[in-house]
Amino acid sequence: MAKKVVTIKNLEYEYPDGTSALKGINLDIFEGESVALIGLNGAGKSTLLLHLNGILQSDEGDVEVLGMKVAENIREIRGKVGVVFQDPDDQLFMPTVFDDVAFGPINMGFSEEKVKEKVRMALERVNMSGHEKRAPHHMSLGEKKRVSIATVLSMEPEILILDEPTSNVDPRARRNLIELLNGLDITKIMATHDLELVSETCDRAIVMFEGKIAANGDVEEVLTDSKLLESHGLEAPVLVRLFRDVMNREYIPIRLEDVIEKPNKYKI
Structure with missing residues (x-):
């Protein structure tokens, strides 16, 4: 039986302006799963993701990742849970691709030789070898997305979190991202509106609506349930x-x- 890598119990979250974003979330995610959080804007998908490595924290409920309470183990969690943001410009801030991908390993204290090896392997995994000296701000959106994923993979995370990974990318870049995600043999959790992406990359789909989990099941079961999808503003x-x-x-x-x-x- 696969082990639990995420356990969430009775999680509530309210933004400073009083917006209630999460309402009593209970969820388990298992090692090696590829899980999609789907739902309308404002459903709570991204808010839930950001609790998994402590970017957001709540006083209501418990979040455990890899057997550790997130609130008490932020440094350890962030070394094992990598987050890829929706906008790669939020993630890429160094002058070259190499510098961006090396940033995490350098801050973890690895030797220069080890940093170079981690960068090489991460760029190879996202099919961006040979682009080390390029400036990220001169790259296409699809290339930026792949480099953003490489910045996380260079840390060798056990869990990869992605917020709208195919947002605004062209069809070719989207296909490249799908192939990339399917080739990553780690636990993946994504928030997305792209149900075609979900059908091609995920094992499980979780429908979120107004801060709650409305459905949680096998991806085939969820994506073929027309009444479920339509009642929550989604299209199969x-x-x-x-x-x-x-x-x-x-x-x-x-x-x-x-x-x-x-x-x-x-x-x-």
């Missing part, structure tokens, strides 16, 4: 709508690969 992936609404099939795939592998099941 195109493939789901095609097989359900146009072709009126009994079995509904969420990935094109499913149809290719099992054409008889989906009557193709």
